[in-house]
Amino acid sequence: AQSVAQPEDQVNVAEGNPLTVKCTYSVSGNPYLFWYVQYPNRGLQFLLKYITGDNLVKGSYGFEAEFNKSQTSFHLKKPSALVSDSALYFCAVRDQNSGGYQKVTFGTGTKLQVIP
Amino acid sequence: GAGVSQSPSNKVTEKGKDVELRCDPISGHTALYWYRQRLGQGLEFLIYFQGNSAPDKSGLPSDRFSAERTGESVSTLTIQRTQQEDSAVYLCASRPGQGLSEKLFFGSGTQLSVL
Numbered sequence: 001a002q003s004v005a006q007p008e009d010q011v012n013v014a015e016g017n018p019l020t021v022k023c024t025y026s027v028s029g030n031p032y033l034f035w036y037v038q039y040p041n042r043g044l045q046f047l048l049k050y051i052t053g054d055n056l057v058k059g060s061y062g063f064e065a066e067f068n069k070s071q072t073s074f075h076l077k078k079p080s081a082l083v084s085d086s087a088l089y090f091c092a093v094r095d096q097n098s099g100g101y102q103k104v105t106f107g108t109g110t111k112l113q114v115i116p
Numbered sequence: 117g118a119g120v121s122q123s124p125s126n127k128v129t130e131k132g133k134d135v136e137l138r139c140d141p142i143s144g145h146t147a148l149y150w151y152r153q154r155l156g157q158g159l160e161f162l163i164y165f166q167g168n169s170a171p172d173k174s175g176l177p178s179d180r181f182s183a184e185r186t187g188e189s190v191s192t193l194t195i196q197r198t199q200q201e202d203s204a205v206y207l208c209a210s211r212p213g214q215g216l217s218e219k220l221f222f223g224s225g226t227q228l229s230v231l
Binding site: 006032034036042043044045046049051090094102103104105106107108109 | 147149151157158159161164166172174175207209218219220221222223224225
């Protein structure tokens, strides 16, 4: 079975400071990893993905994430937070070796609050 | 349309009634997912369709829940004899399909309130 853990329900960070939102995963094979963002009263939007290759993945709005196979982590980062980054962030995983089983499992979400 | 469309956007129903939620995926997307998001909680997988293959129903919480999809078009999620704990936002997502983009495109969801 595949799973995702987001250990922090909420992360608070001052505007201009770097931010990190944590994610760890579990799959039997190699993972596809994703981050999605949900702004208030809006649908989920794709931020970035890791499929293969470079462990540092760059995505939308200046976000990036680092795949760490040994720690089974895929933490989301941004060098300088903006108030407009305040939203709910979801990490997701799919097993690359699942064949026809293509369920995408999401974490419970982390609320990011950027304080002016 | 350009995106995933869900209807209705809001549905209020009485306990015990049946409801039907609709999802129109992006044209050409063979994969379609339903998720449930309870207030303040994460996304709970319900069901996955891939083309004409048998769907993955492993996330359906009870036999009151069912979903259908004809080919690669519209999907409907039906909840029979609704209960108050069914109140949630039901999200639909689609993607091009196996071997293609892994990115999911989400609809705006249906907010279901069971009184």
